Amino acid sequence: MTHAIAAPADRADRADQTGPAGLEARLGDPLDPANPLGHAAVVAADERGEILAAGEEMLDACGLNAEFVPRSLGGRFERADRLAETVRAVFRRDVTLGLGYGITNFVAAAPVWASGDAGQRAWLARLLLGNRRAAAAYTELRHGNDFTRNELTALPAAPGFVVDGRKELVNNAERADAVVLFARTGDGPGSRSHSHLLVDMTALPAGRRRYLPRFPTAGVRGCLLGGIEFAGCPVPGDALLGERGGAMETVLKAFQVTRAVLPGVVVGALDTQLRTALSFAGRRVLYGGTVADLPNARSALAGAFLDLLVCDALSTVGARALHLCPAETSVLTAAVKYLVPKILREASYDLSVLVGARSYLREGPYAIFEKMMRDLPLVTFAHANAAVCQATIIPQLPRLAARGWPRAEPPPDALFDLGAGLPPLDFGRLAINARGADGLSAMLAVAADDADPRVAASAARLAAELARLRRRCRDLPARDRTVLASRAAFDLCERYIVLLAAAACIGVRRNGTGFRAEPDWLVGALARLEARLGRRERVPADIEARLTAELSARFDDHLTFDLYARRLAG
Amino acid sequence: MSHPPYAPYALTERLERRFGDPGDAARAFSLARCAELDRRAEFPAAICRELDEAGVAAYYVPARFGGAVRTFEDTLQVVRLMARRDLTVAIGHGKTFLGGVSAWVGAGPDQARRVAAEVLGGGVVSWALTERAHGSDLLAGEVTAVPADGGYRVTGEKWLINNATRSDVVCLLARTDPAGGPRGFSLLLMDKRRLGPDGYRCLPKVRTHGVRGADISGIGFDGAAAGAGDLLGAPGGGVETVLKGLQLTRTLVAALSLGAADRALRLCTGFALGHALYGRRLVDLPHAARTLTTAYTDLLIAEVLSLVATRAIHALPGELSVLSAVVKYHVPTSVDALIANLGQTMGARAFLATDDVHGLFQKVERDHRIVGIFDGNTLVNLNAVINHFPVLARMFAEGRADETAVAAAADVAQPPPEFDPDRLGLLSRTGCSLLQGLPAVVAALPAGTPPAVADAARRLCAAAADVHARMAAHRPTARAVPAAAFDLAREYVLCVTGAACVRFWLHNRERAGGAERTAGLWDGALWLEACLTRVLGALRPGPPGEDGGDGGDGGAVYDRLLPELLAQYRGGFLFSPLPCRLPEERP
Amino acid sequence: MPDASTVPSERAIREWLIERVAFYAERAPDTVDPDAQIVELGLDSVYALNLCGDVEDEFGLEVEPTLGWDHPTVNAITAFLLGELGHR
Numbered sequence A: 001m002t003h004a005i006a007a008p009a010d011r012a013d014r015a016d017q018t019g020p021a022g023l024e025a026r027l028g029d030p031l032d033p034a035n036p037l038g039h040a041a042v043v044a045a046d047e048r049g050e051i052l053a054a055g056e057e058m059l060d061a062c063g064l065n066a067e068f069v070p071r072s073l074g075g076r077f078e079r080a081d082r083l084a085e086t087v088r089a090v091f092r093r094d095v096t097l098g099l100g101y102g103i104t105n106f107v108a109a110a111p112v113w114a115s116g117d118a119g120q121r122a123w124l125a126r127l128l129l130g131n132r133r134a135a136a137a138y139t140e141l142r143h144g145n146d147f148t149r150n151e152l153t154a155l156p157a158a159p160g161f162v163v164d165g166r167k168e169l170v171n172n173a174e175r176a177d178a179v180v181l182f183a184r185t186g187d188g189p190g191s192r193s194h195s196h197l198l199v200d201m202t203a204l205p206a207g208r209r210r211y212l213p214r215f216p217t218a219g220v221r222g223c224l225l226g227g228i229e230f231a232g233c234p235v236p237g238d239a240l241l242g243e244r245g246g247a248m249e250t251v252l253k254a255f256q257v258t259r260a261v262l263p264g265v266v267v268g269a270l271d272t273q274l275r276t277a278l279s280f281a282g283r284r285v286l287y288g289g290t291v292a293d294l295p296n297a298r299s300a301l302a303g304a305f306l307d308l309l310v311c312d313a314l315s316t317v318g319a320r321a322l323h324l325c326p327a328e329t330s331v332l333t334a335a336v337k338y339l340v341p342k343i344l345r346e347a348s349y350d351l352s353v354l355v356g357a358r359s360y361l362r363e364g365p366y367a368i369f370e371k372m373m374r375d376l377p378l379v380t381f382a383h384a385n386a387a388v389c390q391a392t393i394i395p396q397l398p399r400l401a402a403r404g405w406p407r408a409e410p411p412p413d414a415l416f417d418l419g420a421g422l423p424p425l426d427f428g429r430l431a432i433n434a435r436g437a438d439g440l441s442a443m444l445a446v447a448a449d450d451a452d453p454r455v456a457a458s459a460a461r462l463a464a465e466l467a468r469l470r471r472r473c474r475d476l477p478a479r480d481r482t483v484l485a486s487r488a489a490f491d492l493c494e495r496y497i498v499l500l501a502a503a504a505c506i507g508v509r510r511n512g513t514g515f516r517a518e519p520d521w522l523v524g525a526l527a528r529l530e531a532r533l534g535r536r537e538r539v540p541a542d543i544e545a546r547l548t549a550e551l552s553a554r555f556d557d558h559l560t561f562d563l564y565a566r567r568l569a570g
Numbered sequence B: 001m002s003h004p005p006y007a008p009y010a011l012t013e014r015l016e017r018r019f020g021d022p023g024d025a026a027r028a029f030s031l032a033r034c035a036e037l038d039r040r041a042e043f044p045a046a047i048c049r050e051l052d053e054a055g056v057a058a059y060y061v062p063a064r065f066g067g068a069v070r071t072f073e074d075t076l077q078v079v080r081l082m083a084r085r086d087l088t089v090a091i092g093h094g095k096t097f098l099g100g101v102s103a104w105v106g107a108g109p110d111q112a113r114r115v116a117a118e119v120l121g122g123g124v125v126s127w128a129l130t131e132r133a134h135g136s137d138l139l140a141g142e143v144t145a146v147p148a149d150g151g152y153r154v155t156g157e158k159w160l161i162n163n164a165t166r167s168d169v170v171c172l173l174a175r176t177d178p179a180g181g182p183r184g185f186s187l188l189l190m191d192k193r194r195l196g197p198d199g200y201r202c203l204p205k206v207r208t209h210g211v212r213g214a215d216i217s218g219i220g221f222d223g224a225a226a227g228a229g230d231l232l233g234a235p236g237g238g239v240e241t242v243l244k245g246l247q248l249t250r251t252l253v254a255a256l257s258l259g260a261a262d263r264a265l266r267l268c269t270g271f272a273l274g275h276a277l278y279g280r281r282l283v284d285l286p287h288a289a290r291t292l293t294t295a296y297t298d299l300l301i302a303e304v305l306s307l308v309a310t311r312a313i314h315a316l317p318g319e320l321s322v323l324s325a326v327v328k329y330h331v332p333t334s335v336d337a338l339i340a341n342l343g344q345t346m347g348a349r350a351f352l353a354t355d356d357v358h359g360l361f362q363k364v365e366r367d368h369r370i371v372g373i374f375d376g377n378t379l380v381n382l383n384a385v386i387n388h389f390p391v392l393a394r395m396f397a398e399g400r401a402d403e404t405a406v407a408a409a410a411d412v413a414q415p416p417p418e419f420d421p422d423r424l425g426l427l428s429r430t431g432c433s434l435l436q437g438l439p440a441v442v443a444a445l446p447a448g449t450p451p452a453v454a455d456a457a458r459r460l461c462a463a464a465a466d467v468h469a470r471m472a473a474h475r476p477t478a479r480a481v482p483a484a485a486f487d488l489a490r491e492y493v494l495c496v497t498g499a500a501c502v503r504f505w506l507h508n509r510e511r512a513g514g515a516e517r518t519a520g521l522w523d524g525a526l527w528l529e530a531c532l533t534r535v536l537g538a539l540r541p542g543p544p545g546e547d548g549g550d551g552g553d554g555g556a557v558y559d560r561l562l563p564e565l566l567a568q569y570r571g572g573f574l575f576s577p578l579p580c581r582l583p584e585e586r587p
Numbered sequence C: 001m002p003d004a005s006t007v008p009s010e011r012a013i014r015e016w017l018i019e020r021v022a023f024y025a026e027r028a029p030d031t032v033d034p035d036a037q038i039v040e041l042g043l044d045s046v047y048a049l050n051l052c053g054d055v056e057d058e059f060g061l062e063v064e065p066t067l068g069w070d071h072p073t074v075n076a077i078t079a080f081l082l083g084e085l086g087h088r
Helices: A012-017 A019-027 A039-048 A053-061 A064-068 A080-093 A095-115 A118-129 A247-283 A295-324 A329-360 A367-381 A386-407 A442-447 A453-474 A487-510 A519-532 A541-556 B008-019 B031-039 B045-053 B056-060 B072-085 B087-106 B109-120 B238-252 B254-274 B286-315 B317-350 B357-373 B378-387 B389-398 B403-410 B438-443 B451-472 B483-512 B516-539 B556-571 C010-025 C051-059 C074-087
Strands: A134-137 A153-157 A160-171 A178-184 A194-200 A209-212 A225-236 B125-128 B144-148 B151-162 B169-175 B185-191 B201-203 B216-226
Touching: A019 A053, A019 A080, A039 A053, A039 A095, A039 A367, A053 A080, A053 A095, A064 A080, A064 A095, A064 A118, A080 A095, A080 A247, A080 A295, A095 A118, A095 A134, A095 A160, A095 A178, A095 A194, A095 A247, A095 A367, A118 A134, A118 A178, A118 A194, A134 A160, A160 A178, A178 A247, A194 A247, A247 A295, A247 A329, A247 A367, A247 A541, A295 A329, A295 A487, A295 A519, A295 A541, A295 B483, A329 A367, A329 A386, A329 A487, A329 B317, A329 B357, A329 B378, A367 B317, A386 A453, A386 A487, A386 B317, A442 A453, A442 A487, A453 A487, A453 A519, A487 A519, A487 B286, A519 A541, B008 B072, B031 B087, B031 B357, B045 B056, B045 B087, B056 B072, B056 B087, B056 B109, B072 B087, B072 B238, B072 B254, B072 B286, B087 B109, B087 B125, B087 B151, B087 B169, B087 B238, B087 B254, B087 B357, B109 B125, B125 B151, B151 B169, B151 B185, B169 B238, B185 B216, B185 B238, B238 B254, B238 B286, B238 B317, B254 B286, B254 B317, B254 B357, B254 B556, B286 B317, B286 B403, B286 B483, B286 B516, B286 B556, B317 B357, B317 B378, B317 B483, B378 B389, B378 B483, B389 B451, B389 B483, B403 B483, B438 B451, B438 B483, B451 B483, B451 B516, B483 B516, B516 B556, C010 C051, C010 C074, C051 C074
Parallel strands: A134 A178, B125 B169
Antiparallel strands: A153 A160, A153 A178, A160 A225, A178 A194, A209 A225, B144 B151, B144 B169, B151 B216, B169 B185, B201 B216
């Protein structure tokens, strides 16, 4: 492999066509049956088990990959929150395309940006900017998310390594020119026995590597999930990415970025499901009125809207924290990856109850709803499942309780001000353990003095819950700090994560403008989150009415349902 | 071998043996073959023929009309055993019960026998209620039957109808009074063979999320002729007959969920025993084990509720309007959640659609979603509960309960009384005895009731009293039912599930508890303690380890269930509080 | 916490570490083999990262969270800490 540094083409001329608004314009009217990127085409491609070819061409044309490449390397990646919002436009249209074309490249690239040398970084940047693909080869189905027991080996053999073993469920395995390979390079049982290799697949001897057949899946059926089997395959020595034995550490840093970004983009899927459900509810006549007239339906729609806003607030704050509070993001990004997919999945289910039989059909005007429902769970499992995310947090709980929660200073306002600039994201500053630091949860106490009594009352209850968690977590039983952690520890962890989501919403409201600055959505969002903690109070009726009006207005005006309320095509 | 403590399981065991190990791909009715048909979206016709040869259709027909059904428990268990293997088969074959049910509840004896003969002869009968524009709003139906030539002329389309294309006879709900209304619709038996191919048109099969091989299509008529003798029951009686028939089907449809839940739990248990994480078997990690045991508990709750409600078809027909809605809401919803929870433990295997054992889980998930949607969805059933709030609140306050009938519903050792369709009602006048009698029963629990169970039962009564007090304050409205009423209905349903568990335990603990294979579940009322802990946790969700949540002991009762769960898995037994041997290969 | 100017003995460090590992593994300290991989005692990957907090609280010494990865046994950690404390 050669890591020649070549100056990437200047892509500034494309800037106006990229970003969320530019992408949306290129995606066109989703409901136009003639649109090759519309819902009908997306559903048809899924039926064929293909990734949407017209979508890939469009993303090639606007150079989506540049979003994943740091500006210093010729790309457009500067801010994790901006990246999430941009790629969200693709996910609103087609989760398969967003995952299969886009995010998978970013997942593969993150360890390279985090630990690669200048040559490796430049090489991958050039490859991606040339619309070629990178694959992240981590999974061995036998070991799931337990990376430290992965078996694929890369043994030193002059002048490089010899690789033996297989990787499975690798997105784009067969069409990726670059593969980031997580390989065992030592015999030990611990976390220093694995290394990353950045492999130029075009330079490998074809007889020593074999592509596995595609893994068919229930969701994202068009994604090319394959695998690679290596048999005594030589890999050059300069493929080693970062330190030998450093892969686990790199994973725990680099994947903080992807774990914050991935949930943020998938928020787009719920946006489309909610829009489809609204369309259904407005047209469907039952018992002499539209479904949208039924209080229960209005409540379900407003609830999904609030869920979406909560997901956006938490994932956006998580993404911004990578820039502003990198010492704390081992906890916060795991929280994002845990809670956001869970809320999205549950909201999708709740909406499916409303949409009824139409949610079960793979055809007709609401077929996109069914497809998104199938696609969503995959994003939950992809890239660290729920238990792995919680396992990152649970052993940290005692120290968070002892050091972070009682005396933390609230984070800087810039964490929540979506319009404020951010310092560069420095992968080197991302810590793999928060050492008890958690500024975000201090927002609960801040809001307990909020001028709005409804916010203040809710925040006071949430702050009391944090105090209760503190007592429980400070003395967390020993076993709960190990792999044998009990369900009680997982439940404490979940409650803490819900508090972080509440704190994120509080911060976004305090530092927001326009709709984001209004207390209504926050009161509703906190009620939804408190329900997750067992409180039985519904979202207050007046709040629900205001949110229903906002939702209808955004639906009519073709605006996104997230924190940004951006104009949509169509 | 002694008599099984639960007679209908003798039928289950006989049929299970006949169809053999579902894991044996060489068998006709195997998981692998069903999965392959699903991939090809092909109707399982050959499997349905085997079911016909096994005489399964007789379990869709009451004995009095020549069938084999003396208790609808047999119907429930037969559908459940099909659903354990494949929901497409269970729905594709079992839907004939839905096609025929109108005859069992609303036709005269001669006509009922005619339908019975059709079903027993292997005929496929479908039930055509819904239309493209109206869904569950039956009174908005636009298919018309206009009197002509001493019979009717039928015009219009029914859509999303199971077996609309494959069926021989369609039991059709049609508007016979242009003004519509509750007495404006009638049921007609449309015999497609008599109509001939020009007498109707089948609408294309609809592509669905799951049950991909099922014949979910539609049928249209353009002035098709029906004879006077094809009218089922009285003119104008269609809606009433349908609503009564739905009480049976909404109860028995639980079988689909029970079968799917058994399969999902079996797949996940096998995975947890065979897969390692952090150098340990998944099943040895407390968090994963807890997911298994809570899923097991949810399955036990769903089964007990289903059994009691199915026997209530016979014993408490006048209250079935409540119980059927409770079952049709609770069982599919809780099993959807059960499958989703297990999916978290399955990880990538939850979405892989490969042609090996790992591809099966996602199929169960997709297939099962239909159960909550069709034949009266979640919201329809909660609405039915809400409509009963006034009578339920009043009867609970008065402590009114038909304890003799409750005993007949709950005691599975005795055959239930004969089913009397004339006692079905559209709105229960006596509320729900199962729950209304609970406070009195709990006040006099038998000596030896474990203190933890007695305490949980008392807390359930307190929760029920609170729920009924709030139900009493609900102001009935025809249309704009407030969303809070739906929340209240969900809480009410939880109370009923808890009551069903207490009743089931009280009436079966001596006999069923003596069965060797399930003794561990009944010892110290273990399964009941787990179920009540689960119900109370849902009713009073609170911080874990304190009141509610996982119960005061942090959910240790669930951990005590693990050996029982694993014993039933390893021994090749149905996941159930009653012993039932399966031909599953024993791992 | 010991006075920062005095370096605890190797034995004291080892005994303290054994006590911590025994705490996590819920076993008697005399059953902890100081040459056993702590991974095998349930302190797998992310779970081992929290030893750094224990060390900081006990010795006032800030160490990398990967301490338990780079020095995977009680004896290895002891040797490392002894060196670090000695250099302080």
